[in-house]
Amino acid sequence: MMQDTIAAIATPSGEGGIAVIRVSGDEAVAVSDRLFSGKAKLADVPTHTVNYGFIRTPHTGERVEEVLVTVMRGPRSFTKEDVVEISCHGGFVSVRKVLDLVLESGARLAEPGEFTKRAFLNGRIDLSQAEAVIDLIRAKSDRAFRIAMKQSEGSLSKRIGELRHRLVELMAHIEVNIDYPEHDVEELTNAFIKEKCSLALEDIERLLVTAEQGKILREGLVTAIIGRPNVGKSSLLNTLAQEDRAIVTDIAGTTRDVVEEYVHVNGIPLKLLDTAGIRETSDVVERIGVEKSRQALSDADLILLVFNGAEQLLPEEREMIAELAGRQVIAIVNKVDLPQQLEEADLSEAFGSDRVVRMSLLEQQGIVDLEKAIARIFFSGQVESSDLTYVSNARHIHLLKSARSALQEAFDAAESYVPIDMIQIDIRTGWEHLGEIIGDSVSESLIDQIFSQFCLGK
Numbered sequence: 059m060m061q062d063t064i065a066a067i068a069t070p071s072g073e074g075g076i077a078v079i080r081v082s083g084d085e086a087v088a089v090s091d092r093l094f095s096g097k098a099k100l101a102d103v104p105t106h107t108v109n110y111g112f113i114r115t116p117h118t119g120e121r122v123e124e125v126l127v128t129v130m131r132g133p134r135s136f137t138k139e140d141v142v143e144i145s146c147h148g149g150f151v152s153v154r155k156v157l158d159l160v161l162e163s164g165a166r167l168a169e170p171g172e173f174t175k176r177a178f179l180n181g182r183i184d185l186s187q188a189e190a191v192i193d194l195i196r197a198k199s200d201r202a203f204r205i206a207m208k209q210s211e212g213s214l215s216k217r218i219g220e221l222r223h224r225l226v227e228l229m230a231h232i233e234v235n236i237d238y239p240e241h242d243v244e245e246l247t248n249a250f251i252k253e254k255c256s257l258a259l260e261d262i263e264r265l266l267v268t269a270e271q272g273k274i275l276r277e278g279l280v281t282a283i284i285g286r287p288n289v290g291k292s293s294l295l296n297t298l299a300q301e302d303r304a305i306v307t308d309i310a311g312t313t314r315d316v317v318e319e320y321v322h323v324n325g326i327p328l329k330l331l332d333t334a335g336i337r338e339t340s341d342v343v344e345r346i347g348v349e350k351s352r353q354a355l356s357d358a359d360l361i362l363l364v365f366n367g368a369e370q371l372l373p374e375e376r377e378m379i380a381e382l383a384g385r386q387v388i389a390i391v392n393k394v395d396l397p398q399q400l401e402e403a404d405l406s407e408a409f410g411s412d413r414v415v416r417m418s419l420l421e422q423q424g425i426v427d428l429e430k431a432i433a434r435i436f437f438s439g440q441v442e443s444s445d446l447t448y449v450s451n452a453r454h455i456h457l458l459k460s461a462r463s464a465l466q467e468a469f470d471a472a473e474s475y476v477p478i479d480m481i482q483i484d485i486r487t488g489w490e491h492l493g494e495i496i497g498d499s500v501s502e503s504l505i506d507q508i509f510s511q512f513c514l515g516k
């Protein structure tokens with residue numbers, strides 16, 4: 059199958075030490091040879107070698123860039139096609155110039171994600187791995203990055219693959235029982251189906267448990283900072299933002315100037331709500347801020363409730379404490395550098411003593427304690443598993459849930475002695491939903507698979 063040759067700058071735009079242009083397709087080497095001059099023609103160099111030379115304008119022979127060119131012939135490449143990577147060490151302008159020359163010499167500008175799409179279409183990676191590549195690019199924290207990395211290496215695919223394999227075995231048993239009822243095969247009991255289904259359901263459940271954490275890792279733990287005026291909310295925000303240079307995103311299309319800000323606490327991304335409101339100090343905006351804070355409150359996964367330790371609790375603060383019972387709250391007693399008036403026992407009683415953190419934002423004290431408290435909530439007592447298979451993609455979560463309900467139906471059907479060919483349909487549906495996660499739901503292949511592994515003709 060002929061593949062046209064695509065090219066794009068593979069490194070982020072802007073100034074950098076080096077930039078890489080990636081070329082992939084049948085003509086990748088030929089296109090590059092039209093521009094490259096080095097010791098040998100790229101067509102003649104062994105695969106997986108790095109070659110020093112220059113990029114020249116074909117007509118004038120003018121040197122544009124000094125380069126290192128890596129040649130990787132398919133199928134041993136990311137796309138399984140011939141791939142050439144041209145590393146330039148100039149600024150953005152010269153990289154752009156090299157790309158233009160590559161395009162003039164017969165390559166087409168790649169669409170976004172097209173290299174990864176080719177890797178998928180050519181069977182180099184499956185769908186969940188392709189999606190992980192996207193996650194890698196967007197990862198907002200070290201931890202999210204490691205998880206996406208793991209997924210791109212196929213950890214989710216492997217788990218899904220094992221699960222589906224066991225379902226295929228189960229279906230094979232059922233199929234045999236349907237088609238060859240008189241055949242000498244192991245008697246299928248409803249108990250057997252129920253056992254296999256509940257094992258599969260447990261597996262799916264375990265994956266779904268990770269989904270909540272996975273979502274947080276991708277999107278940030280939605281966090282609201284609240285408290286009455288002057289307790290230190292802005293100071294807290296600034297402190298958190300300093301810890302790790304905040305990424306400020308303007309979300310287009312949202313009303314007003316809602317700003318989302320991400321900060322990282324021990325690798326856990328917090329998506330801080332309503333930061334614009336908190337940063338402003340004028341009275342009018344403080345009042346608007348109250349409205350917004352209400353909204354932020356109901357959306358938040360985590361609430362940082364700030365108090366002034368130098369003052370006693372006000373009635374409205376007591377109300378707030380009562381209102382927040384049952385939510386994920388960390389009570390921050392700020393201004394501990396001043397003589398203390400606040401009754402901490404009231405806070406410990408409401409939220410638990412490990413949820414009360416004493417701080418002086420003025421003197422930058424208690425930050426580590428706050429980080430620990432946040433980490434405790436995030437991992438909710440669980441030891442962080444070294445197995446970083448997190449399901450974090452909405453499509454995967456949806457498919458896992460669909461598979462779960464199909465298998466639950468199969469289980470229930472077995473329990474009420476529904477005919478097994480009916481049960482088979484539910485199991486098959488579950489198997490197909492799981493297959494969609496890794497982009498494999500070719501249902502004709504089911505029959506082949508079943509009989510390829512189950513030898514009847516002995």
Ligand code: GDP
Pocket residue numbers: 285286287288289290291292293294336392393394395396417418419420421
């Ligand atoms: P907000 O209105 O809740 O956002 O509070 P701010 O962060 O604007 O702080 C209000 C005032 O309290 C400012 O003058 C801060 O300098 C001061 N402040 C903040 N944190 C501390 C602290 O830990 N100790 C003391 N003594 N003052 C603080």
Ligand code: ZN
Pocket residue numbers: 288291292336337338339
């Ligand atoms: Zn403020």
